Amino acid sequence: MPSGPPRACCTSTGRSTSHPRRASSTTGPHLRRRCGSSRTVCTPAVCGGATGENHFDMVLLAAGVARIGAVPVMIAPANSLEAVRTMVERAAPRLLITGPGLLSRAAEAGVELADRSVRIVRVGPEGTGAAVPLDELRGGATAPVRLGGDDDLVVATHTSGTTGVPKLVLHTANTAIGRIPPRMERYRLPFLTTRRGDVVAAAVSFAHIRVMAWTASQLKMAPRKLVAVSDPLLANMEKVLEEHRPTSLETFPNVFQHWEQLVDERPELSAQTRLYVSTFDAVHPRTVRKFLNASASRFPTWGWGLGQSEITGIVANLFTRRTVRAGRPEATNLGWPMLVRLNVVDPETGQRQPRGKPGMIIVSTKARCLTYLGEDDRYQAKLNGRWWNSGDLGERVGLGRVRLLDRVVDMIPGISCIELESTLLERLDNASDVTILGVPGQAPVPVLCMRGNGWTRGNGSVPSPGCRNSPSRASSPGKRSRGRPPGRSAGSCCVSGFSARTRRSAAGNGHDPKRLESRCDVNWLPPAPVDLPSVAPSVSEPRDFRNGWFWAIVVGIALFWFLAYCLAIHRAHVDKRAGIPTVVVAINFSWEFVHSFVIDQEPAQRPANFIWFFFDIIIVYQVMKYGKKDFPKLSERNFRRLFWGICGYCAVQHYLMAYEFRDVLGMYSGVALKVGLSASFIITLRQRRSSAGQSVHIAVCKMPGSFLAGLNVFIIFPSHALVLFWFVVILVLDLTYVRMVFRQIRAEGRSPWVLNRPPVTDPVVHEQATAPAAPDRRRHHALLGALVPPPCAPGSNRERNTGRGRPPP
Numbered sequence: 001m002p003s004g005p006p007r008a009c010c011t012s013t014g015r016s017t018s019h020p021r022r023a024s025s026t027t028g029p030h031l032r033r034r035c036g037s038s039r040t041v042c043t044p045a046v047c048g049g050a051t052g053e054n055h056f057d058m059v060l061l062a063a064g065v066a067r068i069g070a071v072p073v074m075i076a077p078a079n080s081l082e083a084v085r086t087m088v089e090r091a092a093p094r095l096l097i098t099g100p101g102l103l104s105r106a107a108e109a110g111v112e113l114a115d116r117s118v119r120i121v122r123v124g125p126e127g128t129g130a131a132v133p134l135d136e137l138r139g140g141a142t143a144p145v146r147l148g149g150d151d152d153l154v155v156a157t158h159t160s161g162t163t164g165v166p167k168l169v170l171h172t173a174n175t176a177i178g179r180i181p182p183r184m185e186r187y188r189l190p191f192l193t194t195r196r197g198d199v200v201a202a203a204v205s206f207a208h209i210r211v212m213a214w215t216a217s218q219l220k221m222a223p224r225k226l227v228a229v230s231d232p233l234l235a236n237m238e239k240v241l242e243e244h245r246p247t248s249l250e251t252f253p254n255v256f257q258h259w260e261q262l263v264d265e266r267p268e269l270s271a272q273t274r275l276y277v278s279t280f281d282a283v284h285p286r287t288v289r290k291f292l293n294a295s296a297s298r299f300p301t302w303g304w305g306l307g308q309s310e311i312t313g314i315v316a317n318l319f320t321r322r323t324v325r326a327g328r329p330e331a332t333n334l335g336w337p338m339l340v341r342l343n344v345v346d347p348e349t350g351q352r353q354p355r356g357k358p359g360m361i362i363v364s365t366k367a368r369c370l371t372y373l374g375e376d377d378r379y380q381a382k383l384n385g386r387w388w389n390s391g392d393l394g395e396r397v398g399l400g401r402v403r404l405l406d407r408v409v410d411m412i413p414g415i416s417c418i419e420l421e422s423t424l425l426e427r428l429d430n431a432s433d434v435t436i437l438g439v440p441g442q443a444p445v446p447v448l449c450m451r452g453n454g455w456t457r458g459n460g461s462v463p464s465p466g467c468r469n470s471p472s473r474a475s476s477p478g479k480r481s482r483g484r485p486p487g488r489s490a491g492s493c494c495v496s497g498f499s500a501r502t503r504r505s506a507a508g509n510g511h512d513p514k515r516l517e518s519r520c521d522v523n524w525l526p527p528a529p530v531d532l533p534s535v536a537p538s539v540s541e542p543r544d545f546r547n548g549w550f551w552a553i554v555v556g557i558a559l560f561w562f563l564a565y566c567l568a569i570h571r572a573h574v575d576k577r578a579g580i581p582t583v584v585v586a587i588n589f590s591w592e593f594v595h596s597f598v599i600d601q602e603p604a605q606r607p608a609n610f611i612w613f614f615f616d617i618i619i620v621y622q623v624m625k626y627g628k629k630d631f632p633k634l635s636e637r638n639f640r641r642l643f644w645g646i647c648g649y650c651a652v653q654h655y656l657m658a659y660e661f662r663d664v665l666g667m668y669s670g671v672a673l674k675v676g677l678s679a680s681f682i683i684t685l686r687q688r689r690s691s692a693g694q695s696v697h698i699a700v701c702k703m704p705g706s707f708l709a710g711l712n713v714f715i716i717f718p719s720h721a722l723v724l725f726w727f728v729v730i731l732v733l734d735l736t737y738v739r740m741v742f743r744q745i746r747a748e749g750r751s752p753w754v755l756n757r758p759p760v761t762d763p764v765v766h767e768q769a770t771a772p773a774a775p776d777r778r779r780h781h782a783l784l785g786a787l788v789p790p791p792c793a794p795g796s797n798r799e800r801n802t803g804r805g806r807p808p809p
Contacts, residue, residue, distance in 0.1 A: 054078075056228035057123070058206040059215055061097060066154050069146030073156040073168060073373070076207040077102065081111045086165045087158060088114050090374035097121045103131055150174045156373055157209040159309045168373035169209065169309045176209060177216045179367035181305075181313035181338035185217035191275070191301045191318065194221040194248060199272075201246035203229035203237070203255060209309045210279055214250070223248075234262055241269040250277035257287050257433060261451060267294040276302045282404055284422045285331045289324040306335060306404060310369045311388055313338040314361065315402050329422035333404040334397065340365040343387070344396050347408065350384070353395070355600055355664045358405055361394045362387040400600045412438040420444070537719040538661045538668065553712050558608065560705030565615050567698045572622045575760050577693035580619055581680040582627040586646035587673055589616045593647075594654040595666045605665060630687070667713070671726045674706055678733035682740060691745045692760040696752040699741050703734035 054077055062072035073091045075084060077099070088096065096114050100122055106113050114120065122131035148154060150173045158166035176182065185193055194200055200223045204211055218226055227244050229237065232255050241262075249270075251259075256278055263270055274297040276288075283304055292300045302319040315335030324331050341364035344353045353359035364386045372379045382389040393405045405416040417436040424434045424446060433449040568579030578585070592613040596606065628639045657669045685694060710727030713720060745752040748760065 054206055055230050056206055059211055061123070062155060067145055067147065068143040069148070071153055071156060074207040075158060076205050078205075079161065079166065081106055081109055081113075083161060083165050085111060085113060087168055088118075090168055091156070093118055095119050095121065097123055097134075098131070099124045100126065148173075150178055153370065155209075155212065157207060157212075157309055167375055167378065170370040170373055171209060171212075172370065175312075175367050175369055176212045179312075179365070181307075181316070181340070182213035182216075182367065184339070185213060186220045188221070191299070192303055194218060194223045196222060196224065198223040198248050198275075199225045199227065199244055199246045200248045201227035201229060201240065201244060201250070203232040203251040205252075209312065210307075213312065232258070234259070238262060238266065238269065245269070245272045247272050248275040248277070249273050250279070253278045253281045253283035253287070254433075256291065257284065260287060260290055261432070263290050263294045270294040271296040273297070274300050276300070277305075278302070279305045280307045282306070282418045283332050284425050285324045285326075285328060286422070286425045288319050288332055289321070289326070292319070292321045292324065304332060304335065305338065306392070308390060310382075311340075311363055311365050311390070312367045314340065314342065314363055314390060314392070315404070317401075326426060329419040329426065330403060330416075332422075333416075333418050334401050335404070336399075336401055340367075342402060344394055344402065354662065355396045355398075356662055358393055358395045360408060361390045361392045361402065361404075363390055364388070396600055398599060410438065412436070412444055415444070417444075421446075424448075536661075537717075537721065538663060542716045550712075550715075553708050553715075556708045557705055557712065560701050560708065561612075564698055564701040564705060565612075565619070567695060567701060568693075569618055569622065571695050571698065572619075572626060572693050574757075575692045576626055577629060577688070577760075578623050578627040579693045579698070580623075580677075581684045582623050582630060582643060583646060584673070584677045584680045585616070585619055585623050585627075586643050587650045587676065589613075589620055590647045590651035591654050591666065591670060591673055592616050594651050594658070595670075598651075598655060599658050599666070600664065626693075630684070667717070667720070667723055671709075671713075671723050671730075674709075674730050675726050675733070678702075678706070678730050678737065681737050682733065685737070685740055685744060690760050691741060691748060691750075694741055695755075695757070696738065696742055696745065697755060699734065699738040703731070703738065706730045706734060 058074060062074055065072040073087070073093070075087055079087075084102070093114065096118050098113070098120065102113070103120075103122060120131040121134055121137070123134045126133075152172055153170055154173045155176060156168050156170050158168050160166065172178075187193060188195075194217070200218055202211075202214055204214065206228070225244065227240065227246060229240055229251075231237075232251060237259060256276070270291060271294065273291070273295050276291055283302075288302050288304075292302060299320070302324075303316070304319060305313050305316040307313045314337070316338045317332075317335035319332060343362050343364075344357075344359040345351060345362055346353055347360045362384070365388070368388055382391075391408050393408050393411050394402050395405065397403050404418060406412070406418055410417060417438075420436050421434045425431055428434070428448070428450075430451050431448050432451050435447040437445045437447060439445055570579075572579035580588075592609055596609040596613045600606075623643065624640065627643070628634065628636060631639055631642070634642065654666065654669045657663060658666055661668055663669070681694065681699070685691070706727065710724065710730070713723055713727065717723065742752045745757075750757055
């Protein structure tokens, strides 16, 4: 903490256990049921803080209150008197511990913080009112230790209060600090957690649930120094940074944004900082970039976490200088789920949204709070089974990440206020803060807070409200508004599109637009027999078919393809020939990789893709071992280059197909692959002229597996005509292959239904082994001399008869 006497009077809440009383009727039974313990849930005590006062003593006093068996209810000092009074009434405390600042404010406003039956203890210097000073209670009897279980109620904090009076959130030891994600901070993770030589500083609200996890983690990690900052204003923060030079700094995103001016004026104060941490809210890329660039560390990092008081962490990410380059307003609102189950659903129907479509973020986690004190109905309204409604708007993107768009209550249809505010901050360097307000029926209104003299020459002139380039009408660059054509977003003025530009261009070239349209009149042609659909079938929503028949079909698909894979691996091992054609193995291996590790999948689909991927590893090994026999003109090195080259090319193509068609399931690329697979079996059978590596059993198992997959698509996606056509082609090819491989094995003199057939000899190798040897040239000439008489001697009768000096032919 800064040197000198603390200006913040630490406040903590406690409740005496000499008068145990159960919680109010709206929450008591629910709490006892959730805690799973017979321990009495006592009425919480409250600690209120003075205005502008915020001190780490609040945490220490809360720990002491919990140690004697009471439940501290921590209230931040920045709340209004009305909000404090309302929260105190909900808590119904036996004891109120507060500071002189809040007591003075309440006395001046004529507001009683609590009923006269509540005893008030003042922590800090002299103040007004009838509060008992804490020093007068020293020297009393030591209270007995009454520690509860890990699942018993231990603390109550409150929400931010952006939607009204803050709600009091009840946590156990497990939900506050014992579960993941809060527990992750107590592991030594590279670039993410505290080191022993660190100087760790935090400027947070010490009445917030975040400070519980922060305190527990820092006591476990034991850094060289801990600095708890009470006052985050620039003047005090400059002294703190100059004196302590922290290597790890944590605060809330809006406070970091307020400190940007300090980084601009004195960047040397952040030179030693290697790790920045911001939690609970979105952070703008400009803020992250300024702090990371000010650090002299070779690899400074920024840990960002989105969370709530009710469920702690939701998503998190790690930013570096590279990830927050200018021109990327969405760079810092992307994150991965923090080892919690997360889903994005339609706010009205509750159906899971496909990748790239905005929806409401719901979370299932074991770190969820017990309830709201005195407002259990509001708590239950945000629950749907085990899923918690976070109230955030987001969308699922690649690699399992989630993009935060906005709060549902602040949503402006078609745009992301977070990204729009980031864009304005990037363009207005002198702006300290930007807020976008949605006005019903009008364009969004930006509220700008400028430093110093406001608009400067670097900012340009103040744009007019109706200008297309006005900040109030700017859309997020690189971000297409949902349900609108490119270049148009909510609140932006847009010209009439392509036809208007065409007319202006034609008029500028001296041509009459109407004459151009008349020349292109094609009404004399007959009408087209088929109209294209207004919505592409590739993005149509699936039918709700999650019943017993659906799972029976899925199990059938998995079973038949599992048998086909196992039989192909077995036959390849026996015949020493690849059971599945090499090129198809490369394409399939890249498909499984992309849809297992690159593209997000349905919760039930991704584990299956992982299983098939590991099966493919075995098949790839067999291809590397036996596959070159199908390519005799290639060397071993060139064969491997060919295989992995096909894998790389097809991986890129699979990703682009899924991206282009928004095909999260990989249906189009996967079914097209199956068409090639069925055709390649037939081609391989004809090329090898034997059943080496193949069997009727493989063909028989593969055919019903593909048929059931087609049936599943027909039921769930009946509008996908191209995919269904491909499955018909697959069925025809599979029937043809079954007949061909059956006849081939019969022609080899084997029974097609014997599972353990002897190894099949390659007919090409067999013919080369039995071909006759080349004849001996000398023996050939001797035989020819015995059959053909030698030439006649000169002057003989034969020579005279023929008239030639050589024998007749």
